[in-house]
Amino acid sequence: MIGMLVPAAAFFAVFFILPMFRLFLVGGSGASGWAAYMAIVTDHSYFSSLLATFGVALITTLASLLIGSIVGVFLQRHRFPGRRALVALITLPMAFPGVVVGFMVIMLAGRQGLISQLSMALGGGRVVFAYSLVGLFLGYLYFSLPRTILTVMAATEKLDPKLEEAARSLGAGPWHIVRDVILPGLKPALISAGAICFATAIGAFGTAFTLATRINVLPMVIYTEFTLSANIAMAAALSFVLGALTWTVLALARSAAGNTVAAAA
Amino acid sequence: MFRKSLFVAQLCLTLLVCLFLIVPMLLSVLAGLTENYFVGLSSGLTFRWVIQVWQDYSDTIFRSVWIALACLAVNLVLGVPAAYALRRANNRWARAFEELLVLPIAVPGLATALALIAAYGGWSALRTSWLFILIGHVLFTLPFMVRSVLAVLGSIDLETLEEGAASLGARFMQRFFHVVLPNCREGILTGALMVLTLSMGEFNMTWLLHTPFTKTLPVGLADAYASLRLEIGSAYTLLFFLMIVPLLLAMQFLARPRGKSRNAATGKPESQSIIKEPVTP
Numbered sequence: 001m002i003g004m005l006v007p008a009a010a011f012f013a014v015f016f017i018l019p020m021f022r023l024f025l026v027g028g029s030g031a032s033g034w035a036a037y038m039a040i041v042t043d044h045s046y047f048s049s050l051l052a053t054f055g056v057a058l059i060t061t062l063a064s065l066l067i068g069s070i071v072g073v074f075l076q077r078h079r080f081p082g083r084r085a086l087v088a089l090i091t092l093p094m095a096f097p098g099v100v101v102g103f104m105v106i107m108l109a110g111r112q113g114l115i116s117q118l119s120m121a122l123g124g125g126r127v128v129f130a131y132s133l134v135g136l137f138l139g140y141l142y143f144s145l146p147r148t149i150l151t152v153m154a155a156t157e158k159l160d161p162k163l164e165e166a167a168r169s170l171g172a173g174p175w176h177i178v179r180d181v182i183l184p185g186l187k188p189a190l191i192s193a194g195a196i197c198f199a200t201a202i203g204a205f206g207t208a209f210t211l212a213t214r215i216n217v218l219p220m221v222i223y224t225e226f227t228l229s230a231n232i233a234m235a236a237a238l239s240f241v242l243g244a245l246t247w248t249v250l251a252l253a254r255s256a257a258g259n260t261v262a263a264a265a
Numbered sequence: 266m267f268r269k270s271l272f273v274a275q276l277c278l279t280l281l282v283c284l285f286l287i288v289p290m291l292l293s294v295l296a297g298l299t300e301n302y303f304v305g306l307s308s309g310l311t312f313r314w315v316i317q318v319w320q321d322y323s324d325t326i327f328r329s330v331w332i333a334l335a336c337l338a339v340n341l342v343l344g345v346p347a348a349y350a351l352r353r354a355n356n357r358w359a360r361a362f363e364e365l366l367v368l369p370i371a372v373p374g375l376a377t378a379l380a381l382i383a384a385y386g387g388w389s390a391l392r393t394s395w396l397f398i399l400i401g402h403v404l405f406t407l408p409f410m411v412r413s414v415l416a417v418l419g420s421i422d423l424e425t426l427e428e429g430a431a432s433l434g435a436r437f438m439q440r441f442f443h444v445v446l447p448n449c450r451e452g453i454l455t456g457a458l459m460v461l462t463l464s465m466g467e468f469n470m471t472w473l474l475h476t477p478f479t480k481t482l483p484v485g486l487a488d489a490y491a492s493l494r495l496e497i498g499s500a501y502t503l504l505f506f507l508m509i510v511p512l513l514l515a516m517q518f519l520a521r522p523r524g525k526s527r528n529a530a531t532g533k534p535e536s537q538s539i540i541k542e543p544v545t546p
Contacts, residue, residue, distance in 0.1 A: 002354060004346035004441075008407065009362070011343055015400050016369060019380035026383045071282050074275045088517050090286045095513050097466040099487045103502060104289035107296065112303055112495055114292060142289070145282060174271055203373030206468040206483075210490050219375050226379065226473070239379050243372035250371050 023236050030233025037237050046221065046238065053218040056133055057201035060140040061194050064148045068193065069186060071145075072152025087153070094146040098139075098206020105130045105139045105211060131212040139207040144197040155189035188257040195253030199246045218242055294506065297499035314500035318489070322501060325485035326508070332395060332481060333464040336402045340460050343403070344410035345453060349445055351411070352418040366411060369404040374469025377404060382473065395479045401470040406463050410456035417452030418445075451519065458516045462509055482508075 028034040040046045075087060093101065109115045109130040119127040129135055159182065167177050183190075205219040218238065226235035297315060300308035347366075351359045369377055378401060386392050426448065430440045446453075468483040475484050482505060489498045 002350055005350035005354075005362070008343040008347035008366075008411075011403070012366060012407075015381065016377070016404055017365075019377075019384035020372075022384040023376070023380035067278065067282060070275060071279045074279045086283060088514065090283055091517070092290070092510065092513055093286055095462050095466060095509065097468040097483045097486075099468050099483055099490065100466070100502060100505065103293065103486070103490055103498060106490070106495075107289040107292040107499075108285075114288065142286065145286065149282075174268065199371065203375070203469075205373065205375050205472070206487070209472070210487060219373060222375055222379075223473075232383075236379055236383060239373065239376035243376040246373060247368065247371045 027237030061197040064144040068148025072149040076153040076156040091146045102207040102210025148193045151193040159185045191257035297503040314496045318501045329482035336464040340410040348411045348414035367408045378470040378473035402464045406460040409459045413456035414452040417449040
C-alpha cells in the first residue's frame with residue numbers, strides 16, 4: 001500500500017529535492033562564495049530591492065484584506081439576482097498567470113489604458129501609472145482580491161448570526177459588532193488569506209515582467225542576475241533565500257492561525 | 266440612518282471592486298476585436314487580429330494543450346495513488362510528506378526553475394525538450410491533485426468500504442480500481458480541471474525552462490505583450506480566455522454546494538473556494 005507513494009516520492013526527490021540541494025551549492029560557488037547568501041542584507045542594492053519587495057507585498061496584503069473582507073461579507077450576506085454569476089466572474093482572475101494580470105493592469109492604467117483615455121477626455125492630461133510600483137501593486141491586488149473575497153465569503157458563511165443578534169440586543173453598535181464579533185470569527189481565514197497574498201506578492205515574477213523590467217523587486221533582480229549578468233551563483237543564492245522567506249511566511253501564518261486553516265493555506 | 270449609509274458605502278465599495286476586476290477583462294476582449302483600439306470602436310470590429318495571432322502563435326497554443334494533457338496524465342499516475350497511500354498511512358510521516366509536496370507551490374517558480382536548470386540544464390537533450398517544461402508543471406500541479414483527492418478520501422469511510430470489498434474476496438488492485446477510484450471520482454475531476462488550468466497558465470517557471478522551440482501559450486503572451494501592438498496582445502489574451510474560462514467555470518460548477526456532497530465533519534455544504542493553494546502570479 002505504501003508502495004503507491006513510491007512513484008510520486010521518487011519523482012519529487014529526483015526533480016525537486018535534488019535540484020534544490022544543487023541550487024544551494026551553486027549559490028555558494030560564485031566569486032563571493034558562501035557570503036552570497038548574506039548579500040541580500042549586506043549588499044545595498046539587493047537590500048533595497050528586498051525592502052521594496054516586502055513593502056509592496058505588505059501594502060498589497062493589508063489592502064486586499066481590508067477591501068476583501070468588506071466585500072466578502074457584503075456578498076455573502078446579501079442575496080440578489082445574478083449573485084452567483086457575479087461571484088464566478090470576479091473569481092476568474094485568481095487563475096490568471098502573472099503576465100495576463102500585468103496585461104490587465106496595462107488595459108487599465110497603461111499608455112492606451114482606460115484611465116489614460118478618461119483623463120485625456122476630461123482634459124487632465126495623460127495619466128499612466130501601470131509601469132511602476134503602483135502598477136505592480138494594482139496587479140497584485142487584482143490577483144489577490146478574488147481569493148481574499150472567496151475565503152472571507154466561506155468564513156462568513158460559518159459565522160453564527162445569533163452572536164451578532166445577541167451583541168445587538170445588548171446594545172452594541174455596528175463598529176462594536178465588527179470589532180468584537182465578526183473580526184474574531186474571520187481571524188483564521190484572514191490570517192491564511194493574508195499569508196497567501198504576502199507570499200505570492202513576494203515571489204511574483206510574471207506581473208513585474210510584463211509591466212516593466214525596471215521595477216526593482218527581488219524576482220526581477222534574480223531574473224536580471226541570471227540572464228543579463230550571467231551571475232548564476234548570485235541568482236541561485238537570492239532565489240534560495242526568496243524561497244525560504246516565502247515558505248517561512250506561509251509556515252508562520254499557519255501556526256498563528258491554528259490547525260483549522262491547515263487545509264486552506 | 267447610520268446603518269443605511271453604512272450599507273450604501275459597502276455597496277459602493279463592492280461595485281467598485283467588481284468593476285476593477287471585470288472591466289480590464291472586457292477591455293482586453295474588446296481591444297482584441299477592434300480594428301484600431303487607439304481610434305476606438307468607431308474604427309470597426311474585426312477578427313483580423315485573432316486570425317493573425319492564430320497564424321503566428323497557434324503552435325504555442327497546441328503545445329500548451331499538449332503539455333497540460335501530459336501533465337494531467339502524469340498527475341493521475343503519480344498523484345492519485347499517492348493521495349490514497351497518504352490517506353491510508355495517515356501518520357506523522359504522511360503529513361510530513363504532504364508538507365514537502367506543497368513546497369513547489371510555496372517556493373517561487375523562479376527558484377524551482379533555476380534549481381532544475383542547475384541540476385539538469387547540462388543535459389541538453391532534456392533541456393531542449395518539452396519534457397523539461399512538463400517536469401516543472403508536474404512539480405507545481407501535483408500538490409493540487411493530491412490535496413483535492415485527499416479532501417474527498419477524507420470525507421468517506423474508506424476502511425469500511427475496503428474491508429467490505431476485501432471480505433468479499435477483492436484483491437488490492439481490484440479494490441483500488443473498483444472501490445477507491447470510483448469513490449474519489451469527484452476529487453479527481455476537480456484536481457484534473459485544476460491541473461489543466463494551472464499548467465496552461467504557468468509562466469514563472471516556464472519562462473526560464475523554455476527554449477525558442479518550446480514556447481508555450483503564456484510565453485507567447487509575454488512576447489506579444491512586450492513587442493507587438495495592443496490589439497494583437499489582446500487577441501492572444503482572448504484566445505487564452507477562451508481556453509481557460511470553460512475550465513474555471515466547470516471547476517466552480519463542481520465546487521457548488523449540492524445535496525450529496527456535504528462536509529462529513531460538520532454536515533454543512535462545502536465552501537465554494539476552488540483554488541485553495543497560493544498560485545504565484
